Amino acid sequence: MVQFFFEIVNMPPAYKERILDLVLNSMEAHFAPEDLSRFVGALLSATCRKIGRLPVLVINEFKNQKRTYESKRDYALGIIRVVEVLIDRNAILYAWLRSTSFSTDMDWLYSLCMPSRDEIDSLVSQGTKKFYHPALPGSETLRFTY
Amino acid sequence: MELLGSCVDQQQQALSKITDTLLNGRPLYSEDGTDPLVPRKHFLRYL
Numbered sequence: 001m002v003q004f005f006f007e008i009v010n011m012p013p014a015y016k017e018r019i020l021d022l023v024l025n026s027m028e029a030h031f032a033p034e035d036l037s038r039f040v041g042a043l044l045s046a047t048c049r050k051i052g053r054l055p056v057l058v059i060n061e062f063k064n065q066k067r068t069y070e071s072k073r074d075y076a077l078g079i080i081r082v083v084e085v086l087i088d089r090n091a092i093l094y095a096w097l098r099s100t101s102f103s104t105d106m107d108w109l110y111s112l113c114m115p116s117r118d119e120i121d122s123l124v125s126q127g128t129k130k131f132y133h134p135a136l137p138g139s140e141t142l143r144f145t146y
Numbered sequence: 147m148e149l150l151g152s153c154v155d156q157q158q159q160a161l162s163k164i165t166d167t168l169l170n171g172r173p174l175y176s177e178d179g180t181d182p183l184v185p186r187k188h189f190l191r192y193l
Contacts, residue, residue: 054157080160083164084164084167090174093167093174094175094176094183097183097185097188098183106189106192109161110161112161
C-alpha cells in the first residue's frame, strides 16, 4: 500500500492530485481509526525517510543533462508535496501526531536541507570555484583567500 | 549554482508549508471529540 502511494507520486500531475484525493477519501471513509493511525504512521515514516535521503545537489551530477535533472527535481518535490496534501486532512494529521514514529519522522524531514558529505565535497571543489565557510569541512585552507 | 539555488528554494518552500501546518494548525479532536491534540504543542515538544 505504501509502495502504491509512491507509484501515485510518479504519475503525471494532471491525474496525480485527483487520484490521491480519491484514495484518501476512500481511506478516511473505510478505515477504522486504529487502522488509519497505523497505516498513516507507516506511510509518513517511509515518506519522511525518503525525503531525508533526497540528494540536494543532484544538479551537479547531471549538469549537462537538464532533462534528467528536471525530472529528478519534480520527483523530489512530488514526494514533499504528498506530505503537504496528507497533513491537510485533519484525520491524517491527528494520526501522525499520535504515531510513535513522529519524532523520528521530524528528524528525517528536517534533515532535508543538510547536504551529505559527498555533496559538500562536490560543492567545495567544483572546478576553479572554491568557497570558504566555517561549516564546510576542508575549506579551512581557503580562509585567507576570502 | 543558480539552478541549484532554485531547486533548494522550492524544496524549502514546500518544507515551510509543512512547518506552517504543524505550527499553526487548529486543535484536532478524536472521533468522540474528547481527546484534543494541538499540533503546535507536539511540534514544539519535538524541537
